[in-house]
Amino acid sequence: MTERKVALITGGGTGIGLAIARKMASMDMQVIITGRRQSKLDEASEILGSNTVGIVADVTNSISLEALFRQIQTDFGRVGVLVANAGGGMHAPLGAITEAAYDQQFDTNVKGVVFTVQGALPLLASGSSIIIIGSTASIDPGPSMSIYGATKAAVRNLVRSWVSDLRGLGIRINIVSPGPTKTQSLRDAFGSGAEESLTRLIARSPLGRIGEPEEIAEVVAFLASEAASYVNGVELFADGGASQA
Numbered sequence: 262m263t264e265r266k267v268a269l270i271t272g273g274g275t276g277i278g279l280a281i282a283r284k285m286a287s288m289d290m291q292v293i294i295t296g297r298r299q300s301k302l303d304e305a306s307e308i309l310g311s312n313t314v315g316i317v318a319d320v321t322n323s324i325s326l327e328a329l330f331r332q333i334q335t336d337f338g339r340v341g342v343l344v345a346n347a348g349g350g351m352h353a354p355l356g357a358i359t360e361a362a363y364d365q366q367f368d369t370n371v372k373g374v375v376f377t378v379q380g381a382l383p384l385l386a387s388g389s390s391i392i393i394i395g396s397t398a399s400i401d402p403g404p405s406m407s408i409y410g411a412t413k414a415a416v417r418n419l420v421r422s423w424v425s426d427l428r429g430l431g432i433r434i435n436i437v438s439p440g441p442t443k444t445q446s447l448r449d450a451f452g453s454g455a456e457e458s459l460t461r462l463i464a465r466s467p468l469g470r471i472g473e474p475e476e477i478a479e480v481v482a483f484l485a486s487e488a489a490s491y492v493n494g495v496e497l498f499a500d501g502g503a504s505q506a
Contacts, residue, residue, distance in 0.1 A: 265291040265312065267337045268485070271320055271377055272347030274301035276444035277394065280474035281344055282309055284482045291337065295320075295329060295347070320347045320373030330380045340384040342485045345377045346394040349446065350409030363408055370412035375419065378434075387431030390485045393420060394477075395438035395496060397504040413438070417496055424494035433493045435484045440500025442472040468501035 268285040272278040273294025286292045286309045295318040296302050302315030318329040333340060348370040351362045374393055385391070395413045402410025416436065423434055441462045462471055480499045483489050498504055
């Protein structure tokens with residue numbers, strides 16, 4: 262077991278999750294990252310250093326999550342910071358939404374969050390912080406993103422209820438909702454129209470750009486820290502003001 266504060270980041274091998282893991286490691290935390298591909302976890306662990314452990318886990322699979330939390334309990338005892346980051350979205354306008362795409366997004370973005378948080382709960386002591394990575398799509402999904410936006414709106418409402426469920430436990434829970442962020446997954450989501458779509462997003466931003474993963478990680482680090490000890494139940498938008506414009 263470790264005396265360092267333990268931070269668990271699901272989907273921590275790439276993109277925003279990796280940036281969050283790097284920030285937590287810089288804060289001298291014991292970092293645990295999860296993902297479905299061992300190769301990506303190995304690459305990330307090389308970047309993050311010796312205080313990082315990568316564990317293969319699928320947030321859509323209850324057996325996989327149970328095994329993850331058993332291993333964490335055995336090896337580390339407690340979790341001080343839980344970042345439910347694993348998620349993803351697909352573009353499909355009404356008329357082209359498939360059942361498979363619907364199931365995949367709700368299984369990962371909603372079911373995955375529910376059972377990640379619930380499974381981790383026995384490992385979270387008073388003073389722990391849960392941060393869920395949402396999206397500005399919770400209020401402003403845009404065309405072809407209805408299902409993804411619905412999953413993120415669902416997560417926001419889960420937290421509205423969970424704040425009351427956690428009453429008296431000393432555990433804070435908040436959401437960080439990034440706007441468009443410069444990751445490979447964002448480019449992949451736009452497919453062949455990536456450059457045109459990114460240009461449109463940049464033009465819409467009051468700051469004239471999209472976000473960097475490291476900027477999202479800084480917001481997560483704030484909510485994980487004692488500086489945010491009285492911040493609970495908020496959805497904090499990190500989007501340069503784009504969703505308000």
